[in-house]
Amino acid sequence: MAINDTKTAILDSAQDLIQRLGANAMSYDHISKSVGIRKASIHYHFPTKENLLESLLERYNENFLKIVDDLFSSSDPEDKKLLKYMGLFEATLQDGDHDKACLCGMLGAELFTLGPAAADRVRYFYNENEKRLTSLLDNGKKKGNFKFKGNSKKLAALIFSFLEGALLLVRAEGGVKKFQSVKEQMMDLVKS
Amino acid sequence: MAINDTKTAILDSAQDLIQRLGANAMSYDHISKSVGIRKASIHYHFPTKENLLESLLERYNENFLKIVDDLFSSSDPEDKKLLKYMGLFEATLQDGDHDKACLCGMLGAELFTLGPAAADRVRYFYNENEKRLTSLLDNGKKKGNFKFKGNSKKLAALIFSFLEGALLLVRAEGGVKKFQSVKEQMMDLVKS
DNA sequence: GTCTATAGCGCGATAGAC
DNA sequence: GTCTATCGCGCTATAGAC
Numbered sequence: 001m002a003i004n005d006t007k008t009a010i011l012d013s014a015q016d017l018i019q020r021l022g023a024n025a026m027s028y029d030h031i032s033k034s035v036g037i038r039k040a041s042i043h044y045h046f047p048t049k050e051n052l053l054e055s056l057l058e059r060y061n062e063n064f065l066k067i068v069d070d071l072f073s074s075s076d077p078e079d080k081k082l083l084k085y086m087g088l089f090e091a092t093l094q095d096g097d098h099d100k101a102c103l104c105g106m107l108g109a110e111l112f113t114l115g116p117a118a119a120d121r122v123r124y125f126y127n128e129n130e131k132r133l134t135s136l137l138d139n140g141k142k143k144g145n146f147k148f149k150g151n152s153k154k155l156a157a158l159i160f161s162f163l164e165g166a167l168l169l170v171r172a173e174g175g176v177k178k179f180q181s182v183k184e185q186m187m188d189l190v191k192s
Numbered sequence: 193m194a195i196n197d198t199k200t201a202i203l204d205s206a207q208d209l210i211q212r213l214g215a216n217a218m219s220y221d222h223i224s225k226s227v228g229i230r231k232a233s234i235h236y237h238f239p240t241k242e243n244l245l246e247s248l249l250e251r252y253n254e255n256f257l258k259i260v261d262d263l264f265s266s267s268d269p270e271d272k273k274l275l276k277y278m279g280l281f282e283a284t285l286q287d288g289d290h291d292k293a294c295l296c297g298m299l300g301a302e303l304f305t306l307g308p309a310a311a312d313r314v315r316y317f318y319n320e321n322e323k324r325l326t327s328l329l330d331n332g333k334k335k336g337n338f339k340f341k342g343n344s345k346k347l348a349a350l351i352f353s354f355l356e357g358a359l360l361l362v363r364a365e366g367g368v369k370k371f372q373s374v375k376e377q378m379m380d381l382v383k384s
Numbered sequence: 385g386t387c388t389a390t391a392g393c394g395c396g397a398t399a400g401a402c
Numbered sequence: 403g404t405c406t407a408t409c410g411c412g413c414t415a416t417a418g419a420c
Contacts (some may be wrong), residue, residue, distance in 0.1 A: 001385080001386095003385075006386095008385080016217020020304055021302070021304055021305050022214065022216060022301055022302050022305065023217035024214060024217050024302075024342055024363060025216050025302065025305045026412080027412075027413065028412085028414065028415090029412070029413075030413095037385095037386070037387090038386070038387060038388080039413095039414085040386075040387070040388080040389090040415085040416085040417095041386050041414090042386070043414085043415065043416080044385065044386075045385090047380060047415085048414080048415080049413095049414065049415095065324070099304070101301065105301070105357075105360070106301050108301075108360045108361055108363070108364060109214055109293065109297070109298050109300075109301035109302070109360055110213070110214050110216075110217065110301070111216065111363060111364055112212055112213055112291070113213050113217045119364075121363060123270065123364045123365055126361060126364055126365065129366070131356075140283075148380070148381065148384070149277050149375070149380040149381065149383070149384045150376075150377045150380040150381070154373050154374055154376070154377035155377055155381075157358075157361075157366075157370065157373075157374045157377075158358075158374045158377050158378060158381075160355040160357075160361070161354050161357035161361050161362075161374060162350060162357055162359035163357070164360065164361060165297075165352075165353035165354055165355070165356040165358070165360070166349075166350075166353035166357070167298045168297070168356065168357070169300055169318060169349075169352070169353050170353075170357060171300070171303060171304075172303055172314060172315045172318055173315055173318065173319070174349075178304040178349065180347050181346050181349075182346055182350045182353060184342075184346070185342045185343070185346040185347055185349075185350050186350060187390075188341040188342040189340065189342070189347075189350075189381045189382075190381075191341070192340070192341045192384065193403080195403075198404095219394075219395065219396085220395080220396065221394070223394075229403095229404070229405090230404070230405060230406080231395095231396085232397085232398080232399095232404075232405070232406080232407095233403070233404050233405075235396080235397065235398080236403065236404075237403090239397085240396080240397080241395095241396065241397095250394095256402090259415095304389090361413080
């Protein structure tokens with residue numbers, strides 16, 4: 001197998017495991033079984049678990065933020081962009097074998113068990129998302145696509161917390177259907 | 193040491209560890225060091241880890257819901273009750289050594305690694321909180337203490353998701369101060 | 385680049401003395 | 403009720419053959 005294909009397969013497997021079970025329940029053994037190579041071979045590509053986590057977060061952040069940037073630079077009105085943005089989280093939930101939370105949401109719970117480099121990448125993901133949401137809300141409010149009391153930065157943090165929390169909680173009960181209904185409720189709140 | 197004192201000390205230590213690090217990073221070894229007894233002695237009180245988790249959740253749910261019930265049955269107006277309810281989560285964050293999330297919020301991330309009895313107790317906590325929030329919002333809307341578009345049940349789920357999410361995320365950056373500011377933003381949204 | 389084999393540790397759990 | 407001692411397993415990680 002070409003080196004990058006194996007690397008990708010390992011990262012895919014690790015990401016799936018973490019999004020369902022968390023980083024502390026993810027192991028080289030699990031990955032090795034799902035990828036079809038031996039534990040020792042994983043160490044060739046990613047010497048330590050901390051190293052694997054860092055690479056995974058780099059890929060995840062880059063991919064996710066790229067999608068957000070494309071979405072937010074489209075010509076849609078701001079309210080529609082927000083709905084689509086929340087749809088990204090909904091899509092995560094339905095990805096593959098189902099019941100996946102956001103990678104960085106899961107790692108937020110386990111934040112104090114991570115190495116400093118991985119923890120920084122989790123923080124980066126939060127900050128970048130809130131930044132982009134803040135300007136979306138700002139622009140939309142100016143144009144009249146949103147109508148809300150309070151300030152855009154605080155509302156951005158609120159919406160992002162809500163999305164990360166909802167993704168975790170609907171896995172316990174309600175699933176995608178419940179996520180959709182609270183998503184719509186969120187839209188109601190920012191348009192009144 | 194009297195049996196119940198030791199039991200309590202073990203539960204306290206386990207709860208602290210889980211609220212900071214998660215259930216999969218909590219171990220009998222850590223507890224034994226913090227309580228000052230040997231690992232084997234913990235097994236006398238709680239034969240298995242699953243058993244310990246169930247007892248801990250039973251205590252946590254009972255305590256928390258009792259406080260909520262007292263709070264919601266007071267004579268305060270509904271908006272003040274909501275603010276105080278959100279204050280319970282804020283207090284968790286500042287409890288003891290700091291940076292603690294809600295016990296059931298942490299376990300939500302690790303839900304699929306828990307035994308079925310513990311997972312059911314986590315679900316119970318979510319459902320009971322949303323139930324109580326739903327009727328608070330309903331009552332407050334009727335009396336004019338709240339003004340929001342949409343329906344009370346969905347908004348209750350939204351607020352609860354937000355609180356659990358925010359508690360996890362502000363540990364990465366912002367802490368209590370950030371929690372307070374998004375809490376106020378939430379109040380703004382339900383009163384307009 | 386992947387393999388076998390193994391080191392070394394921390395984990396949950398048990399047996400039996402006191 | 404707490405102790406010492408120990409078991410067996412899964413973990414991350416390394417050495418060295420192919």
